Amino acid sequence: MFMHSVQIGALVVFRQEPARVIRVGERWEIELASGEVQRVRPKDVVVLHPGPLQDFKELQKPASGDLQGAWQILTGMTTTLAELSELAFGAYTPQTAWEVWKNVMEGKFFKGTPEAIQVLSEKEVKEKEEQERARQKAEEEWQAFLFRINQKLYVEQDVRYLKEIEQFACGLMKRSRALQDLKRAETPENAHQLLLEVGYWKETYNPYPRRFQVPLQVPVYPLPGLPEEPRKDLTHLLSFAIDDAGSEVPDDAISFDEGRIWVHIADPAALILPDTQADREARARGESLHLPEGTVHMLSEDAISKFGLGKQEISPALSIGICLSPSGEIQNVEIVPSRVRVSRLTYQNAEVLMDAPLFSEIEKWLGFHREARLRHGAVELDLPEVRVKVDEHQKVEIQPVLSLRSRRMVEEAMLLAGTAIAQWCIERNVPVPFTIQEAPEQRVSGDTLADMYAMRRWMKRSQYRSAPAEHAGLGLKFYVQGTSPLRRYLDLVVHQQIRSFLRGEKLLSEQDILERIGEVEVLLPSLRQAEILSEKHWTLVYLLQNPHWSGMAQVVDLRPSGVVVLIPELAWETTLPSSHGLVKNQPVKVECVDVNLPRLEAHFRLLP
Structure with missing residues (x-):
């Protein structure tokens, strides 16, 4: 409207506010009602009237006319700003033009541009009115919800809003209108706190x-039955699957026969072949998810029932037979599909049998392997570890993981098996995912808790690779994780490769292995974080269930920010305010004084 003949004083709209033109050119200068002057492009404004607008106060005076009567006359038609102003107010002036345009912006009766204003039909107006009433009702309900939330209350009709906050707290939404309107920072922790405050969580x-x-x-x-295939009969051996009490997935067992250590491993690769439905499902999960409230298995219950060692009287297995020299070097490796008769023990049950001939002999030979690893720079850290469990009543139990001979025996047997598998695959050019770890930048001597805490900070992260390399932390020239195919996908891949080689079938290529490593490495950070933070969460719940908990801690570091202590009963690290006179490895007694569940924080104080 008048774009090519705009004069000084013309009335325009800029960002839905009135303004008048004070200079024209390539860019116009306009003055706002506040007195502020802006330089704008012509396309940034809407021209309402050629002017001149002498004073903005003119626009504030009520215009005498009948805009609704004009709507009734023109219903369903198209008109212009000038014509509508004339019809409604008897004159087209800056004042009447602005009055009409406010109604156009409101959109109740009119919409469009100054050159083409559409006059809404009666049906459209009623729909607009209904929409406005619904909007007002929704706003009233929203404000009532905010009021109740501020009172730390909610009613059934508020659940729809609380679900949105819950989604934000769980990272499923990027913004939270409720937190914005409540003037709280938009963080998952604040959403978590809010849901606790009102009792929704x-x-x-x-x-x-x-x-x-x-x-x-x-x-x-679905899984088919086991295929008919040759299996070595090792049922005459005394084979033991040794696990923590309550373990549901026995995927390894050990036995000994005429100088040969046998590590029997569950054999799901007998049925789960590369790129089958079960394989793709396991690959999409990466690993089993271990939470204090229970385990979400990587494989189906059917697979665990079929292949868990000791789940049946005779179990199918992939058995690794290893002969060691007294210097701990692997002299011979045999890998065969087998049938084994497995007895299941807890570590505590096995501990009382450690001096019996069988376990004593296994422990002796595994000791040679451990000594060889230590000579090659293996790092052994004995830091506090616990098992956090939640029962059906949401009661939390925390049990220490005891440093038992039986546990160390099984751990060493699994390391030996991983080394033997790696050596066997290297000798036969079988591509598998190797686990490597670079040497620490610095080594801390000593075996105190403070020493091991300091050493842990220098350890590098282990990684998967398609080519063999040193695992410095374990003191091994090469290493493959292959003893948990029921729980870890890349262990299953190792078994698939061994099985394919033994059957004379085509192997996955090194590129195939790299792709599988890449897929799993994308998944592992989320799995680890879910497990670690879940354990922290339930540890804090335990402290809430046991108010004023107190126990012993040990000083492991002295920092400007305070004294770092480890609490063995909880496997919890915390920093106490600086306290003069404390030294590393000093035992102290502490008491929990506060828990912040959303921030996963617990605060302790020193007790005399």
């Missing part, structure tokens, strides 16, 4: 598996 609600979007349903798929 209980303290026992664990948001971290949802926040990291890890699978929480057990996979379900």
